[in-house]
Amino acid sequence: MILWGSVFFTAGASLPALGAGIVADSTAIMREKGGITLTIGLSEPVAFQVFTLDNPRRLLVDLGETDLAAMPSGMAEDIPEVSDFRYGLFQPGESRIVLDLARPMLLETAQNGRSPEGNPLIRLHLTPATADEFAAKAAPPGRGVWRGGATEAKVEGAAGLPIIALDAGHGGLDQGARQGEAVEKDIVLQMALVLRDTLLEDGRFRVVMTRQEDVFIPLGERVEIARRAGADAFISLHADVVTLGRARGTTVFSLSEASKDQQAVTIATLENRSDLVAGISVVGEGDDLTQILLQMAYRETDAFSSRFGDVLAEALWFQNDSEIKSRRMAAGFRVLRAPDIPSVLVELGFMSDKADLENLLDPEWQQGMSETLLGGLLRWFEVEAEMRGLLRN
Numbered sequence: 213m214i215l216w217g218s219v220f221f222t223a224g225a226s227l228p229a230l231g232a233g234i235v236a237d238s239t240a241i242m243r244e245k246g247g248i249t250l251t252i253g254l255s256e257p258v259a260f261q262v263f264t265l266d267n268p269r270r271l272l273v274d275l276g277e278t279d280l281a282a283m284p285s286g287m288a289e290d291i292p293e294v295s296d297f298r299y300g301l302f303q304p305g306e307s308r309i310v311l312d313l314a315r316p317m318l319l320e321t322a323q324n325g326r327s328p329e330g331n332p333l334i335r336l337h338l339t340p341a342t343a344d345e346f347a348a349k350a351a352p353p354g355r356g357v358w359r360g361g362a363t364e365a366k367v368e369g370a371a372g373l374p375i376i377a378l379d380a381g382h383g384g385l386d387q388g389a390r391q392g393e394a395v396e397k398d399i400v401l402q403m404a405l406v407l408r409d410t411l412l413e414d415g416r417f418r419v420v421m422t423r424q425e426d427v428f429i430p431l432g433e434r435v436e437i438a439r440r441a442g443a444d445a446f447i448s449l450h451a452d453v454v455t456l457g458r459a460r461g462t463t464v465f466s467l468s469e470a471s472k473d474q475q476a477v478t479i480a481t482l483e484n485r486s487d488l489v490a491g492i493s494v495v496g497e498g499d500d501l502t503q504i505l506l507q508m509a510y511r512e513t514d515a516f517s518s519r520f521g522d523v524l525a526e527a528l529w530f531q532n533d534s535e536i537k538s539r540r541m542a543a544g545f546r547v548l549r550a551p552d553i554p555s556v557l558v559e560l561g562f563m564s565d566k567a568d569l570e571n572l573l574d575p576e577w578q579q580g581m582s583e584t585l586l587g588g589l590l591r592w593f594e595v596e597a598e599m600r601g602l603l604r605n
């Protein structure tokens with residue numbers, strides 16, 4: 213039996229149970245009956261929904277908020293049908309498990325059960341299918357789309373001050389880059405929190421954060437959070453691993469649709485993968501007229517963002533005391549496309565570089581970096597005030 217649409221809920225559990233968690237002993241992936249079986253052991257029954265997405269082929273299991281900390285993280289290692297496996301908080305109240313499928317496989321059965329110890333189980337069995345069958349049964353666009361509007365971001369700081377939107381890249385089941393034990397989503401959240409405290413202590417800015425915990429936020433929603441808050445500037449923080457060439461030090465990026473720099477393009481491609489990694493469908497970016505209006509707004513903001521990027525890069529330049537210098541690049545980042553907010557993306561350092569990674573994990577370095585960014589922000593507001601003064605005269 214092949215199930216269409218593939219939506220299931222556990223009986224008697226239409227509302228997500230709070231406090232449910234994964235039971236490691238009864239959670240596993242097994243090869244059996246010509247396919248694979250994913251068994252999820254739970255401490256309490258949880259509402260769930262299963263669907264598949266194409267390009268790339270994935271199986272997604274959404275659960276009501278569930279503590280996934282006990283998930284046996286290596287359980288897909290010996291399963292050739294599963295090329296990657298990740299999990300995390302997808303949005304408030306919803307956790308997600310994603311299996312990247314190395315070959316087309318369809319959900320044949322989804323069942324509730326009980327382990328010998330009496331724990332509730334979700335048991336999903338997948339069997340091989342053709343690429344066409346898989347494509348035909350992948351969830352249509354619209355399903356698996358992030359609900360949106362679920363995030364409430366509060367603005368901190370005294371009324372009347374300029375608002376800086378701080379965006380810690382990645383989060384939840386989008387881990388970002390990884391280097392050994394170090395995970396980008398954690399490093400940049402830590403840095404964003406230090407920067408927030410630095411800005412608030414200084415007392416000349418207000419702050420809104422796109423995320424304050426380990427949760428997934430789609431790229432477009434990050435921009436929306438900044439816009440809803442009326443942010444005056446948007447800073448997205450990242451720390452990536454780069455395999456192309458050697459990358460060290462801090463880089464400030466601003467948006468450019470036609471970047472000629474290959475490394476900038478590579479990094480933008482990595483960052484733009486976030487939504488794909490988390491398994492959301494990226495819905496159309498609007499009709500032609502909207503596009504034209506947006507383009508016009510971008511062009512105007514582009515000059516602001518460019519200047520913003522230049523000033524920040526300059527501030528960082530003076531902070532770096534070794535041969536490592538901050539660079540300024542432009543590339544097509546989706547997270548920088550707020551038409552009306554000057555936006556930059558700061559690659560704080562590269563986890564692939566040993567010295568950079570040590571810095572990124574060092575609280576003293578984090579404090580120094582956040583003070584430099586504060587200095588850059590103050591300088592930028594000065595520059596903008598001067599520009600406005602010049603324009604008026």
Ligand SMILES: [Zn+2]
Pocket residue numbers: 381382388389396449450451452483
């Ligand atoms: Zn990143």
